[in-house]
Amino acid sequence: MQHFLLSAAARSISLKAVFKMGEDKAYETFCQLRWPETEGEAVCPSCGCTEVYNITTRRRFKCVACHKQFSVTSGTIFASRKLSFTDLLAAIVIFVNGAKGVSALQVSRDLDVQYKTAFVLSHKLREAMAREQAEAGKLTGVVETDGAYFGGYVKPANRKADRKDRRFLVNQNGKRQSVIVMRERGGDTLTFVGKSEAAGVALVRQHVEAGAVVHADEASHWDALHGAFDARRINHSEAYSTADACTNQAESFFSRLRRAEIGTHHHVAGPYLAAYATEMAWREDNRRVSNGGQAAMVAEAAMAAPQSRAWAGYWQREA
Structure with missing residues (x-):
C-alpha cells in the first residue's frame, strides 16, 4: 500500500503555485484568512466597525468610527512584517512541507532573507501552532x-x-x-x-x-x-x-x-x-492532511493569533 506522503492527495499546493499567484492574490488570501466572517472585507480590530476606508496605495484601511488605521496583519502574529504577502505564504508552505521540520537556514536560503528573519518567522509559526494545543x-x-x-x-x-x-x-x-x-x-x-x-x-x-x-x-x-x-x-x-x-x-x-x-x-x-x-x-x-490543508491551518492559526510578545523585537532585545 502506498504511503500517504507519496500519494497525489498529499500534494495540493506548491511553491510554484504560490509564486505564480502574485502579490495581489496572496494579499486577498490573507484578507480571507483574517476576516472569514465578512468574506475578506476589513473589520476594524480596535472597535469592530465594518465601515472602513480602503487606502489602496498602501494596502491599509481607516476605520470610519474610531479613525484608526490598520492593515490585514495588524494585531496578528505577523504585525510589523517586512516580507511581502507572497513571501509569507511561501514561508508557510516551506514550513509545512518538511515532514520532520525545516531549519531556519533552509528557509533563509529559499526565500533569500536573513537567517534572523527566517528564525523568528519560524518560531512565530510554532507559537501559532502552540495556541491550538493550549486550547485543547x-x-x-x-x-x-x-x-x-x-x-x-x-x-x-x-x-x-x-x-x-x-x-x-x-x-x-x-x-x-x-x-x-x-x-x-x-x-x-x-x-x-x-x-x-x-x-x-x-x-x-x-x-x-x-x-x-x-x-x-x-x-x-x-x-x-x-x-x-x-x-x-x-x-x-x-x-x-x-x-x-x-x-x-x-x-x-x-x-x-x-x-x-x-x-x-x-x-x-x-x-x-x-x-x-x-x-x-x-x-x-x-500527518494525513495534504500540504495545502496544513498550510491553510497554519496560516489561519497565525492570523488568529495575537501579536507575539516573545518574538516581537527578539533580536533587538538579544543585542
Whole structure:
C-alpha cells in the first residue's frame, strides 16, 4: 500500500503555485484568512466597525468610527512584517512541507532573507501552532504517555582514563530536560517539558480525564497512575507492544522529534525545546492532511493569533 506522503492527495499546493499567484492574490488570501466572517472585507480590530476606508496605495484601511488605521496583519502574529504577502505564504508552505521540520537556514536560503528573519518567522509559526494545543481540552478514551530526554550533551574526554560516567548527576551539566507526551488515540497530542519524566505523573492527572485508559511503560513513577486511571503497562525489555498495552504512538512522536533534532535542527534543547515539541506534535496529529490543508491551518492559526510578545523585537532585545 502506498504511503500517504507519496500519494497525489498529499500534494495540493506548491511553491510554484504560490509564486505564480502574485502579490495581489496572496494579499486577498490573507484578507480571507483574517476576516472569514465578512468574506475578506476589513473589520476594524480596535472597535469592530465594518465601515472602513480602503487606502489602496498602501494596502491599509481607516476605520470610519474610531479613525484608526490598520492593515490585514495588524494585531496578528505577523504585525510589523517586512516580507511581502507572497513571501509569507511561501514561508508557510516551506514550513509545512518538511515532514520532520525545516531549519531556519533552509528557509533563509529559499526565500533569500536573513537567517534572523527566517528564525523568528519560524518560531512565530510554532507559537501559532502552540495556541491550538493550549486550547485543547482534557484527553479522553485511550491515552498513551511517555517521556524522553533531550539536550544537556556532555562531550566525553579524549583519553579513556579521563572519562567520567555521564549517567551520574554530578557529571551532567544540568541542561538535560525531559519531554513528556500524552497522545489520545484518534485525537490530540499534548507535550510538556520538565526536569524529569516523573513530572509527567502530575501532568497526566491534570490533562487526562479520570477513568480514562492510560498506557505507559514499566518506569516505576507511572505506578501512581493506577489510582485514578485504568492504567495499562508495557515492559519494553520484554516486548514493544502486547494485546493489553502499547505506547507505540507516543514512541512515534519521539521518533519524529528525535529525527528533527539529529537531521534538521541539530539542537532543539534549552528554552526552545517546548516549541519544537509542540511543532512535532502538530505534525503528528496532521500527518494525513495534504500540504495545502496544513498550510491553510497554519496560516489561519497565525492570523488568529495575537501579536507575539516573545518574538516581537527578539533580536533587538538579544543585542
